[in-house]
Amino acid sequence: MDITQNNTDQQKNTTQRYEVLQELGDCNTSVGNYEEAQRCYEKAASVSPDEPGPYVGLGVIALQKNLLDDARIAFRVACRLDPDCSKAYAGLAMVAQQNGDHRSAFDMYLKSLELDTDNLTALLGLFQTSCRMGSFVQVTYYLEAYLDIHPGDISVMFTLAALYMKDNRFEQSKKILLDILALVPSNKDAINLLEEVEHKLAQRESTG
């Protein structure tokens, strides 16, 4: 047989079989069908043993089942396969968080965000651990970075507005809240927080 076209670019590192299985695993995890998801991830791992994705998926399932040791092992395998796997570090952070080790969780979330500022799970995890530890400087930076990529993400906008307020940066907080209300005028949380921010601003003006 003679091949007419050179389609070497189609010969990707990842294969369709891997991609389908990984995607099926992720979708089944999303709907809580963990057994099927596990089957898919295990098969995906056997098709492409060098890909970290299936181990991240298996780690997430173990986390859902509260099997923290299994989850840690799976995320570590993923990290070994790809030292730049942001999701795997986020997974390890979640394991640490569940174990009450907020310092490690904080560090792992930071590592995850360094690798991918777009990782929402890591961002929200960092926020949670920051709340626990009372330090918001780094989380503010990553929330801002995230919003640069996803300018309309209301939950992150609200979190940032709340942090600005906590940090006495009322003008910046107000601006974000107004942006939220321009997108969703009926957002009650934003309306309430805006009221509070405006009150603080008025107080500041009156005290000179």
Added chain:
Amino acid sequence: MMEKDHKKKAEPLVSVLLPTYNRRSVLPTALSSVVRQNYSNLEIFVIRDGGEDVSDIINSFNDPRIAFIDRSENRGKAFSLNQALLQANGKYIAYLDDDDLYYPHHIGTLVNALEDGSNCQVAYSDLHRTYCRIGPDGEREVLSKILDISRDFDRFFTLCFNHTLHVSLMHTREILEKTGTFNEKLNILIDWDLTRRLSFFTDFHHVHEITGEFYHPVGDSDRISARYHKEQDEYVKNFLAIRTTRPPKPWPKIKDMSIILTMDGLNEQVQDTLVSIWRHTFYPYQVYLPLRQSEFGKLDMEIPNVVTVPVESRASKEQSIDAALTECDGDVIAIVPAAFPIRNLWVEDSLYALVNSSVSKEAFELEDSTYKLWAVILNREDLDYARKNFPHLPLCQSLKAAGIIIRRVLAEEIPFQYDQLLEQARAAEKDGNWLKAAQTFGYIAEHYQNKLWIRTQAVRAFFKAGLHTQAAQLVHQVNQQRPTVDTLLLEARLNRRKDCKSAIEILEKAEQMLEFPFNQVLQNDPVFKEKI
């Protein structure tokens, strides 16, 4: 539905030719896929072209439709196919390589296409290119199935290069009386050689269905074509031999081209030009070389399709042309000075415009033609008329005097525009300019045939360009008609956020497609199970 259709009338006999050489591990899969066709009126020739004994495999099928040609000497694929063709009785001939496979509707689909009254004597379908990993025991693990070639029949392209794989092709047996059988002197591209010759005699019917797959191992390939591609000289030799093959006339679908080479005398430049023509011309041609008596015997080269025409020693350029004209039998004639620059498509651009022009009395100056090196192509009858009526005038003036309009080819008249656009789209993809790629694919789908496949290509570009709404609409349409693993994967990704359950259903279809036919047809077959 399809099954019902071909049961309405008697099923014509189809001969399936399956040569094999040292591929014991995969032969059972290939043969099973033929034996388990929905279409039953088959004679199946398995030709052992030397190598390992496979008689046990053949016998285990215990199918009277299988004829086993058991030869211990390795004489090549062309010889093997010809050996089977000598014995074939089918109205139609189909081919399968020992490492490829048909889907169960393959034969029925192609027979339907040939029996539908379109007068085509060749039909072909689409195939998956199946990337697979070979395990230590020789077992294949399917990794991806890509539909990377799906193209409507294009005679010009077929003459230039192959776009129809023989596994996907079926033709009448009787057409071989005109084309001849496989060329046993070739050791590569034998499929294209026959396909090219078939295109001289018939149009091809393209069925837009995926009816089988050919395997593409990841890593080193044991394919003959892959081996010979590495041996450039051998490849070029075969390639040129195919392009200069002229099957016996008459050619109902091809206008023969005669090239009359004008010159002041036989010299090295003439010989170089002849070589260049040989290397750069893909359209069937014959060169007519007017030579003086004294020059005969001085042409020391073996170039195919060169005819020498004796002319008087004092013959003018026009007299030489007229002498050549009496000898040549082309339907279109190109008159070219010996020093003319020859490059790819040097004559085919103008030729394509000429053969597709509906205007009579039109001649085309070749693209690189100049005042000093004037070259032209026109229909033979127009040239005959001009030379008969105005023999005393120089060539160009005689054409004008005969009322022939001489012009250059327009951009929209040149061949391979579809391919050029496709190349532009691919280049845009490589540059990451997905929007441009999507727009180019959109334009091609709008203006050319084979919309379905082009839309399949466009979907990915739309998705990558971030135009998810357009991508979602288009991919849904495509998947309703002819889903592929890639398009199903894409639709699932687009659906996932809003409807995870439907994404799962779509992905399960993709998974089944990757498993097919092993998950359904062959796996449930006890004979097949035993074989693998």
